[in-house]
Amino acid sequence: MPVKVYNTLSGTKETVQPPPGGRFTMYTCGPTVYDSTHAGHLIPPIVGDVVKRYLRSLGYEVYWAHNFTDVEDKIIRRAQEEGTTPEAIAERYIAEYLEVLEDLGIDTVDVFPRVSQHMDDIIAMIQALVDKGYAYAVDGDVYFDVTRFPGYGKLSRRSLDELEAGARVQVDERKRNPADFALWKSAKPGEPSWPSPWGPGRPGWHIECSVMAYKHLGYPVDFHGGGIDLIFPHHENEIAQSEAFNDGRPFVRYWLHNGLLKMDAEKMSKSLGNFVSARELLDRYGPAVLRFYVLSHHYRSPREFSEARLEEARRAQRRLQAAYDGLRDALDRAAAAGDGPPGAAAGAGSAAAGGEVAAAGGDGAAALRAAAREAREAYHAAMRDDFNTAEAIAALFDLAHAVNTCIHRGEASGPGGAEALRAALAVFDEADAVLGILRRGPAAAARDDGLQRVVDGLVELLLQVREEARQERDWVRADRIRDGLTRLGFVVEDTPAGPRWRWEP
RNA sequence: GGCGACGUAGCCAAGUGGUAAGGCAGGGGACUGCAAAUCCCUUAUUCCCCGGUUCGAAUCCGGGCGUCGCCUCCA
Numbered sequence: 001m002p003v004k005v006y007n008t009l010s011g012t013k014e015t016v017q018p019p020p021g022g023r024f025t026m027y028t029c030g031p032t033v034y035d036s037t038h039a040g041h042l043i044p045p046i047v048g049d050v051v052k053r054y055l056r057s058l059g060y061e062v063y064w065a066h067n068f069t070d071v072e073d074k075i076i077r078r079a080q081e082e083g084t085t086p087e088a089i090a091e092r093y094i095a096e097y098l099e100v101l102e103d104l105g106i107d108t109v110d111v112f113p114r115v116s117q118h119m120d121d122i123i124a125m126i127q128a129l130v131d132k133g134y135a136y137a138v139d140g141d142v143y144f145d146v147t148r149f150p151g152y153g154k155l156s157r158r159s160l161d162e163l164e165a166g167a168r169v170q171v172d173e174r175k176r177n178p179a180d181f182a183l184w185k186s187a188k189p190g191e192p193s194w195p196s197p198w199g200p201g202r203p204g205w206h207i208e209c210s211v212m213a214y215k216h217l218g219y220p221v222d223f224h225g226g227g228i229d230l231i232f233p234h235h236e237n238e239i240a241q242s243e244a245f246n247d248g249r250p251f252v253r254y255w256l257h258n259g260l261l262k263m264d265a266e267k268m269s270k271s272l273g274n275f276v277s278a279r280e281l282l283d284r285y286g287p288a289v290l291r292f293y294v295l296s297h298h299y300r301s302p303r304e305f306s307e308a309r310l311e312e313a314r315r316a317q318r319r320l321q322a323a324y325d326g327l328r329d330a331l332d333r334a335a336a337a338g339d340g341p342p343g344a345a346a347g348a349g350s351a352a353a354g355g356e357v358a359a360a361g362g363d364g365a366a367a368l369r370a371a372a373r374e375a376r377e378a379y380h381a382a383m384r385d386d387f388n389t390a391e392a393i394a395a396l397f398d399l400a401h402a403v404n405t406c407i408h409r410g411e412a413s414g415p416g417g418a419e420a421l422r423a424a425l426a427v428f429d430e431a432d433a434v435l436g437i438l439r440r441g442p443a444a445a446a447r448d449d450g451l452q453r454v455v456d457g458l459v460e461l462l463l464q465v466r467e468e469a470r471q472e473r474d475w476v477r478a479d480r481i482r483d484g485l486t487r488l489g490f491v492v493e494d495t496p497a498g499p500r501w502r503w504e505p
Numbered sequence: 506g507g508c509g510a511c512g513u514a515g516c517c518a519a520g521u522g523g524u525a526a527g528g529c530a531g532g533g534g535a536c537u538g539c540a541a542a543u544c545c546c547u548u549a550u551u552c553c554c555c556g557g558u559u560c561g562a563a564u565c566c567g568g569g570c571g572u573c574g575c576c577u578c579c580a
Contacts, residue, residue: 011509013521029580044580074578156575158508163576205578227580228510234579259510260574269579296528297518302511302573312517312529319528322542378526382519391519394527401544408536408544475538482540493541500542 003055003384005223006300008231008255009155013386016254023061025217026052027252029209029226029234030112032069033093034078037100038275039305040261040268044226046291047258047299047387049106051223053434054383064110065216067209068094071115071202076191086192087116100278104287105436113212115203119194122203122211125245126183126196134244138174140186140199146179149240155255156232181237183207206237210245213238224252227260228300229267259302268305276305285310292317292437295389317437320393323400324428324438327421330407333497334418364411368420371402376427389435396431399424459490463499466492 003016018024028048031041045066052062070090079086094114101109115122126142129135134148146152146160153159163179182204187193193200213221219242226235235255242251260267263274281290293313297303375395382391403424406412412421432438466481482492485501492501 031580032578038580041580072578153508156508158576162507225580229574229579231509232575233577258580260580262573267574267579271579300510301518304517308529309517315530316517316528319542326543388519390528391526394519397527404543470538473538479539486541491541494537495542 001058001380001384003058004386005254005256006386008257009252011157014254018060019222022059023063024055024222026062026064026223026225027209027213027217027221028064028066028224029230030067030069031093031097032072032074033090033097034072034074035093035270037093037097037278038268038270039278039281040227040275041097042100042104042278042281042290043258043261043294043299045101045106045109046104046294047256048225049104049108049436050295050389050434051225051256051387052108053436054387057430057434062108063217064108065212066109066112067212068097068112068114069205069208070094071192071208072205090114090116096279100282103282104291111216113216115208115212118208118211118215119203121215122207123184123194123196125211125214125241126203126207128245129183129241132244132247134241135183136176137184137198140184140201141174141182142184142198142204143175143180144183144237144240144244145176146181146240147177149244151243152179152240153236155236155239158232181206181233183241206234207241209234210238210242210251213251214242214245219246220250221252223254223256225256225258228257229260231257256299258299259297262302262304281310285314286439288321288437288439289314289317291435292320292393295435295437296393298386298388298390300386320396320400321438323403324440326407327403327425327428329497329500330412331418331421331425334413334421337413364406364409365414365416365420368402368406368412369416369423371399372420372423372427375399375402375424376430379427379431383434392431392435393437396428399427459485459501463492463501467499 004013005016006012007014026048028044030044031037048064048066052064055062068090071086075086075089079089082089094112098112101107126135129144130137130142133145135142135144137143153163160177160179184196184198184201184207185204186199186201191202193202213219213224224235224238239251243249262268263276266272266274268275285293289310290313293310296313296316303309375398378395378398379392382388382395385391403421406417406420411417428438429440432440462481462485466478469475469477469481485492489503490501491504492499494500
């Protein structure tokens with residue numbers, strides 16, 4: 001079952017050819033760490049995480065490098081403004097970013113290379129480009145000569161003529177061609193610098209990624225990802241450098257670009273100042289809802305950010321979560337009720353074929369089993385088609401509906417009920433091991449601190465009192481307890497099996 | 506100005522030739538002491554507009570209109 005991806009380079013969907021040995025490499029452009037991580041930054045790592053997890057679920061290995069740009073003009077400026085060092089600035093925002101990834105459940109990145117740790121390799125690659133005649137040094141700067149690389153413009157589909165026509169910046173007279181870009185920039189007084197054959201300076205913006213991809217993954221890289229705004233000039237230049245360095249051999253096999261997050265119809269960006277902090281969103285919505293929000297759109301689509309959209313995602317995720325939780329409850333009850341022979345309760349123990357026959361009596365179980373099978377197929381079909389997570393999630397909603405219906409009709413406890421529930425649970429778990437949009441595992445695992453246990457105990461106690469009031473048909477007191485808990489963020493639901501509660505601040 | 510992408514119900518959003526997924530919101534009903542959750546029913550003869558190709562198009566082609574991105578740092 002082949003996976004297809006939309007490759008920016010070819011402009012078409014292509015069938016992914018697994019590399020020899022079944023080990024993929026993936027490189028994604030991480031942030032320039034001069035300011036806080038914003039909501040838009042979450043998309044590439046979430047998409048990368050899903051790509052890696054999905055391929056892994058198919059039995060492949062994926063080695064993923066996600067870089068930090070920690071040497072850059074804006075970091076230097078920021079350091080000067082705050083009277084500290086660029087390293088301190090970078091360190092601060094790298095720590096914040098890593099914490100955000102961790103809280104999002106992204107533990108799939110294998111290496112986080114940094115520019116500052118690859119100076120020797122960067123200088124070596126620049127030197128090689130100079131030696132091969134693709135680059136030239138002028139007054140301590142080194143530029144890449146785009147006219148020497150025939151494929152220049154193939155990713156962003158533009159020609160050098162178009163680029164010159166559209167040039168809006170003042171052309172540096174020392175460049176041979178206006179589109180030439182810097183590989184090495186000489187340091188101005190007071191700026192951090194590294195020694196080089198061309199004098200003290202620092203790398204240009206693009207060379208770092210070519211170098212770090214080469215060093216950590218080797219060429220060709222199987223998947224290279226990032227925001228669609230990086231196609232030009234960043235990725236275009238990476239191709240030029242890397243393929244020139246590699247004597248024309250391909251740099252990347254599949255280019256994956258994600259759509260941008262917009263804010264008030266403009267792209268969210270640090271330079272525009274219209275961004276929302278990722279940390280804040282994470283604290284307010286939690287990883288499951290945030291991932292749900294990101295993955296409920298196709299990764300290539302642009303999406304509009306707003307509180308209303310996130311609230312909507314929260315409600316939608318809650319529906320999925322409720323079905324999942326209900327499923328696990330039902331399984332627990334089935335296990336507790338009669339762990340015994342699955343068919344015994346209904347006395348439908350006929351025989352081997354009994355499972356199917358008995359199901360005819362109330363074929364909720366059979367329907368659920370069929371729904372689980374269909375959902376699993378639909379999930380894989382969606383994921384294989386350019387990682388269409390929106391469609392994959394739709395398959396889970398269909399399954400959620402089937403689960404709810406089965407439980408609602410009381411057919412989950414019938415013959416084969418538990419088996420069907422387990423089949424459904426297996427599909428949710430399989431899909432969610434990739435998507436990460438459900439809160440799973442025993443709730444207790446997340447509550448290991450003493451205070452939390454006290455709170456749980458108090459809520460349980462209040463609910464017991466409320467149950468006593470309800471027994472006495474003292475609705476006033478019962479509602480007072482429930483309303484009070486609701487105001488504190490505890491949602492209480494009465495079910496045939498007793499009251500259930502959850503904390504939803 | 507050039508290059509690229511997009512325009513699907515009140516809203517979000519899948520869907521590249523076969524007769525419109527899924528979600529949110531809304532309406533009606535069931536269940537409930539009342540709720541919540543859940544279930545049942547309901548919400549686009551139509552996919553920005555105009556032409557064309559085809560037995561057949563949201564899907565292909567041409568032309569408009571609109572929005573966004575890139576051409577300068579940017580996930």
